[in-house]
Amino acid sequence: MKLAIRGVGAVGGFGCGLEALNAALSSGDHKTKHVVVKTAQGPCEMPAYLADTSRLEYFLNKRALRRVDHYSRMALLGAYLALEDAGRLDEDRSRMGIIIASGYGPGRATLVFLDTFIHDGDGLSSPTSFSNSVQNAAAANISILLNITGPGLTVGQLEMSVPSALIAASLWLEEGKVDSVLFGAVDEYHDELGYFWHRFFGEKATADHEMKPFEFDLQTGIPGEGAAFFLLTRADEGVSPYGCIEDVIINRCDRSPLEIPKDALLFIGADGHKQCGKYYKEHLPENVQLACYTPIYGSLPMGPAFDMAIAALSFKQGMIFPSQACTGDERALDVNRITCLKISGSGEAGLISLIKGN
Amino acid sequence: MSGPFPVAITGMGCICAPGDTVGECMDALFRERKDPALPLRFTSSHSISYPVFEVSNDLMSLEPRGITDITRTGRLALFAAHEAISNAGLDQELETMRGQRVGVCVGTTVGTTMNNEDFYRQYLKGEQPDMVQIIRLLNSNPAAVIAREFDLCGPCQTVVNACSSGTDAIGLGASWIKAGLCDIVLAGGTDELCHVTYNGFISLMIADDSPCKPFDKERKGLNLGEGAAILVLESENSRRSRNKKARAFVLGYGASCDAYHFTAPHPEGRGLRRAIGEAIALGNITTDNIAFVNAHGTGTPDNDRTESMVLADMLPGVPFLSTKGYTGHTLGAAGAIEAVFSVACLEMGRIPRNAGFSTPDPDLPVTPADTEMVVKGPVALSESLAFGGHNAVLAFGIDRGLS
Numbered sequence: 001m002k003l004a005i006r007g008v009g010a011v012g013g014f015g016c017g018l019e020a021l022n023a024a025l026s027s028g029d030h031k032t033k034h035v036v037v038k039t040a041q042g043p044c045e046m047p048a049y050l051a052d053t054s055r056l057e058y059f060l061n062k063r064a065l066r067r068v069d070h071y072s073r074m075a076l077l078g079a080y081l082a083l084e085d086a087g088r089l090d091e092d093r094s095r096m097g098i099i100i101a102s103g104y105g106p107g108r109a110t111l112v113f114l115d116t117f118i119h120d121g122d123g124l125s126s127p128t129s130f131s132n133s134v135q136n137a138a139a140a141n142i143s144i145l146l147n148i149t150g151p152g153l154t155v156g157q158l159e160m161s162v163p164s165a166l167i168a169a170s171l172w173l174e175e176g177k178v179d180s181v182l183f184g185a186v187d188e189y190h191d192e193l194g195y196f197w198h199r200f201f202g203e204k205a206t207a208d209h210e211m212k213p214f215e216f217d218l219q220t221g222i223p224g225e226g227a228a229f230f231l232l233t234r235a236d237e238g239v240s241p242y243g244c245i246e247d248v249i250i251n252r253c254d255r256s257p258l259e260i261p262k263d264a265l266l267f268i269g270a271d272g273h274k275q276c277g278k279y280y281k282e283h284l285p286e287n288v289q290l291a292c293y294t295p296i297y298g299s300l301p302m303g304p305a306f307d308m309a310i311a312a313l314s315f316k317q318g319m320i321f322p323s324q325a326c327t328g329d330e331r332a333l334d335v336n337r338i339t340c341l342k343i344s345g346s347g348e349a350g351l352i353s354l355i356k357g358n
Numbered sequence: 359m360s361g362p363f364p365v366a367i368t369g370m371g372c373i374c375a376p377g378d379t380v381g382e383c384m385d386a387l388f389r390e391r392k393d394p395a396l397p398l399r400f401t402s403s404h405s406i407s408y409p410v411f412e413v414s415n416d417l418m419s420l421e422p423r424g425i426t427d428i429t430r431t432g433r434l435a436l437f438a439a440h441e442a443i444s445n446a447g448l449d450q451e452l453e454t455m456r457g458q459r460v461g462v463c464v465g466t467t468v469g470t471t472m473n474n475e476d477f478y479r480q481y482l483k484g485e486q487p488d489m490v491q492i493i494r495l496l497n498s499n500p501a502a503v504i505a506r507e508f509d510l511c512g513p514c515q516t517v518v519n520a521c522s523s524g525t526d527a528i529g530l531g532a533s534w535i536k537a538g539l540c541d542i543v544l545a546g547g548t549d550e551l552c553h554v555t556y557n558g559f560i561s562l563m564i565a566d567d568s569p570c571k572p573f574d575k576e577r578k579g580l581n582l583g584e585g586a587a588i589l590v591l592e593s594e595n596s597r598r599s600r601n602k603k604a605r606a607f608v609l610g611y612g613a614s615c616d617a618y619h620f621t622a623p624h625p626e627g628r629g630l631r632r633a634i635g636e637a638i639a640l641g642n643i644t645t646d647n648i649a650f651v652n653a654h655g656t657g658t659p660d661n662d663r664t665e666s667m668v669l670a671d672m673l674p675g676v677p678f679l680s681t682k683g684y685t686g687h688t689l690g691a692a693g694a695i696e697a698v699f700s701v702a703c704l705e706m707g708r709i710p711r712n713a714g715f716s717t718p719d720p721d722l723p724v725t726p727a728d729t730e731m732v733v734k735g736p737v738a739l740s741e742s743l744a745f746g747g748h749n750a751v752l753a754f755g756i757d758r759g760l761s
Contacts (some may be wrong), residue, residue: 021650038481038484038572040484040485040486098615104470104472105470105472105518108553110473111474111478112469113473113557113558114473114475114478114554115553117449117557118475118478118479118482119397121403122402122403122404122557122560123403123404123405125557125561126561127558127561127562127563127621130557130558130562130746131562131620131621132745133471134467134520134745135467135470135471135518135520136519136520136744136745136746136748137517137746139519139615139746139748140615140620140745140746140747140748141620142745143615143616143746143747143748144615144617144618144619144746146613146617147615147617148613148617149614149616149628149629149632150614151613151614152519152613152614152615152746152748153517153519153526153530153613154517154518154519155515155516155518156470156499156516156518157499157501157502157516158496158499158502159513160514164513164514164515165515167513167515167528167534167539168371168515168533171530171534171537174537175533177613177636192481194479195481196489196492199489200489202677206423236502250512250513250514251511252511255511256511257477267637282381304493325550338406345430346502348514
């Protein structure tokens with residue numbers, strides 16, 4: 001079933017909102033910051049794409065946010081931005097569902113909870129930290145603060161979280177369980193994640209560098225964080241300038257050929273991981289128009305949601321934003337279909353196809 | 359709202375404290391065997407001891423296909439999946455199954471959580487912890503573990519809806535069948551006991567330091583447990599092509615958010631009412647057809663108060679029970695384990711007594727089954743209420759002339 005995109009909200013290393021995403025895409029600016037990673041050899045710096053959620057206070061007062069951690073704040077900000085963009089902030093949400101896709105879940109809150117009993121003993125474990133560490137924390141915060149009373153779902157399927165969760169959005173709308181779905185994806189950077197990067201990739205992670213997603217044999221990834229949200233409805237409600245999600249396919253690229261529509265512009269989610277790069281190198285079809293925007297938002301499991309946001313923006317603006325594979329200035333969009341492809345390190349492939357109009 | 363059901367259940371597998379198979383579990387339930395004890399796989403510095411329901415099997419005899427180093431949560435899922443596949447008769451047809459569209463939808467809470475305590479303690483001390491612990495976790499996504507074991511390449515989804523994950527995974531898996539996305543779906547839930555969640559529930563002051571007492575006047579909270587259950591859901595075409603009788607059917611699935619509180623249910627049970635109503639409506643179920651309700655029944659004061667009030671209002675006179683007095687609260691696995699129990703009880707035409715219940719609470723309008731009961735009617739409901747105010751309800755049916 002086709003899903004119309006009525007509103008988009010995004011926050012990440014590129015900034016907050018579609019204007020910031022648009023500006024980053026147009027300029028090609030890569031806004032990494034430096035994080036300090038604690039290692040056995042002492043602290044070292046590493047580039048990372050980090051998200052600032054201060055704009056959330058435009059939507060919610062500090063009291064409402066006092067127990068909400070960074071992970072849920074990113075998700076809440078994405079959710080509010082998507083509803084605002086759709087012009088549906090004041091709508092009744094009793095027939096709305098909430099779906100969240102996340103590769104790693106609220107990692108920072110999990111560590112904060114561990115800290116409470118590792119430092120102070122089991123008896124002083126923090127109930128607030130424990131609550132924030134539960135994997136559906138973002139969906140819970142969003143449903144409570146936005147009064148969404150339809151069904152809720154959080155999916156944790158690593159790099160396939162976004163395409164996998166989209167299946168549920170499509171079925172809920174098709175079955176008539178809901179009239180709309182607030183669909184979002186969120187992942188966060190935290191200290192231990194930085195340590196993982198340091199241990200797995202060593203200097204390739206810590207040295208100052210740029211992501212080179214088309215250098216499939218090189219490890220050039222830079223960790224990212226952020227959230228991308230979409231208000232989805234059935235397509236028969238009318239044309240959306242952002243277009244529709246037409247199809248979602250999950251497969252194994254080592255088992256069957258990638259089913260990429262011939263007339264599609266292909267956004268690949270190659271994010272500088274050599275382990276995934278080998279699959280792109282081997283399985284990308286020839287003669288397909290490619291683009292890759294991971295250097296705008298970084299390397300993170302929910303990356304396909306950022307690609308969906310960029311595809312939606314491309315339809316709305318009628319242009320293709322410059323990327324490493326489509327060098328030159330912005331140019332007019334000459335296709336009606338954009339397919340976002342993500343391949344995991346174990347060869348799973350998720351394809352999300354968006355079409356112009358409905 | 360269109361009805362995506364009924365969907366056939368052709369096989370089931372279950373492992374939890376009462377037993378390593380569905381048969382062992384049901385036998386233990388009807389023998390009223392319940393053995394909560396202090397945790398053996400981790401130690402705790404709490405001044406009070408809180409009993410848990412551990413699975414005695416260390417599961418190390420399992421030899422997972424491909425990647426062998428996986429978490430206990432992954433092993434529990436595999437163990438239950440093998441029983442379910444065998445029960446469905448698919449162990450003799452694995453090659454055929456690989457040619458079909460077979461999906462995996464599994465609920466969990468700790469199975470995807472980066473809460474490796476040993477690793478983190480070493481990291482905090484500035485040591486160089488072995489990355490094998492992190493690689494093991496990354497290789498143990500429960501749905502992916504099952505897909506890898508049976509070489510499946512259909513949709514793969516790990517549901518992390520806290521305590522309703524297993525119920526939601528079965529409901530979503532049934533939708534995949536009905537929508538024509540899959541011929542077969544392995545759906546269920548899995549979770550291991552761990553020190554982190556143990557501390558978490560104690561910190562919330564909703565853990566009982568004695569065997570839990572769902573719906574009892576003296577109830578103080580839950581006991582944690584561990585386990586897994588997997589159901590084989592199958593399309594009519596697939597089932598008929600191999601002449602396989604359905605054990606039961608998923609008739610309906612309802613889900614909702616309370617939008618009220620992070621850790622407490624809505625006091626009027628707003629979301630639960632909606633989820634029950636939706637599951638009943640989807641299955642075209644009349645309340646006089648409902649044989650019993652498997653309640654979430656954790657034994658916490660708030661949960662049991664809300665649930666009993668909703669059951670009294672919506673399903674007066676329908677017998678209900680909680681089985682958590684036999685299994686403990688197995689979190690992401692609970693909904694799946696209780697789905698298996700519900701189907702098995704429907705098949706047997708009886709339900710065990712609600713373990714832990716002895717004294718009626720005058721504040722609760724109804725009381726659970728206080729003795730083993732013969733039940734009539736072809737339908738059972740199974741409820742799950744979760745952190746974050748999420749509610750999920752499944753309706754199962756047998757003997758409706760559908761098989």
